[in-house]
Amino acid sequence: MTASTASGQLAEELRAIRARAGLSLAALAARTPYSKSSWERYLNGKKPAPRQAVEALCALTRTPTGRMLALWELADAEWSGRARPVAAPRNAPAPASSPEDRPEEPEDRPEEAPAARSGVLWWAVAVAVVGVVAVGAAAGALAGGSAEEPDRSGRTVAATEQAVRNPGCRGGSCEGRNPVAMGCGGAGMVTTLASHTADGGRRLELRHAALCRAVWVRTTGLRPGDKVELSLSAGRSQQVTAVGTRDAGQYLSTPMAAGDSGAGTRICLTVPGGRPECFTG
Numbered sequence: 001m002t003a004s005t006a007s008g009q010l011a012e013e014l015r016a017i018r019a020r021a022g023l024s025l026a027a028l029a030a031r032t033p034y035s036k037s038s039w040e041r042y043l044n045g046k047k048p049a050p051r052q053a054v055e056a057l058c059a060l061t062r063t064p065t066g067r068m069l070a071l072w073e074l075a076d077a078e079w080s081g082r083a084r085p086v087a088a089p090r091n092a093p094a095p096a097s098s099p100e101d102r103p104e105e106p107e108d109r110p111e112e113a114p115a116a117r118s119g120v121l122w123w124a125v126a127v128a129v130v131g132v133v134a135v136g137a138a139a140g141a142l143a144g145g146s147a148e149e150p151d152r153s154g155r156t157v158a159a160t161e162q163a164v165r166n167p168g169c170r171g172g173s174c175e176g177r178n179p180v181a182m183g184c185g186g187a188g189m190v191t192t193l194a195s196h197t198a199d200g201g202r203r204l205e206l207r208h209a210a211l212c213r214a215v216w217v218r219t220t221g222l223r224p225g226d227k228v229e230l231s232l233s234a235g236r237s238q239q240v241t242a243v244g245t246r247d248a249g250q251y252l253s254t255p256m257a258a259g260d261s262g263a264g265t266r267i268c269l270t271v272p273g274g275r276p277e278c279f280t281g
Helices: 006-021 025-031 036-043 051-061 066-080 114-143
Strands: 190-197 203-209 214-220 227-231 237-241 266-270 277-280
Touching: 006 036, 006 051, 006 066, 025 036, 025 051, 036 051, 051 066, 203 266, 214 227, 214 237
Parallel strands: none
Antiparallel strands: 190 203, 203 214, 227 237, 227 266, 266 277
């Protein structure tokens, strides 16, 4: 598998992300729902990387997901064969036509090379796939879907994606861990227990994954220095802070807290120089 293909380029990009983060295969296996041997195959292009694995690596390394998921879509089209040009039947009869029906062509017109035709089709597929990614993301945002999308600390993904059934943690083992990296924020796994709009239009959502038996807060519209804290009745708490312009306007999630419901939870937003604005559940 060479980097000249979408599959090869995806594997190369995944390797580069892992190298920049200084993560070993053992560390990836410990902090995601995927084994060490699975990561070895994904990173070397021996096996197609699941979309959730790409999302988990991006979440773990705080890598923006947009470009990587678009590249994954191209690689998936390549793996599934959707990107291959469709060959015309060899023995298909030519349609009958009279000489005057045929358009005139220059006598010296060079024949288009097969590679060129494939290239045209490839880029058509690429453009179409990127368009689908953008439309899907917009539709998910408008519909307020129940999935998590892992941009940096957690973003929503398309609601049509299959739910993860082998999360990397449950209950107490999820405490303080990233919902996306642990496979707890996949499509079809998340319920929004409560939504609040704070000062300046900042959005705070209490999220729950029954399979992982954990809750967390997903935020949107934070500004640099804003801090969101999730507190539970048992005295445990988790928090996230927007760092500079890197996190401004992005979806950010607090780490998870073990819990089967939102009962007794308290969510507080603190902006620089201001008092906490708190909500119950």
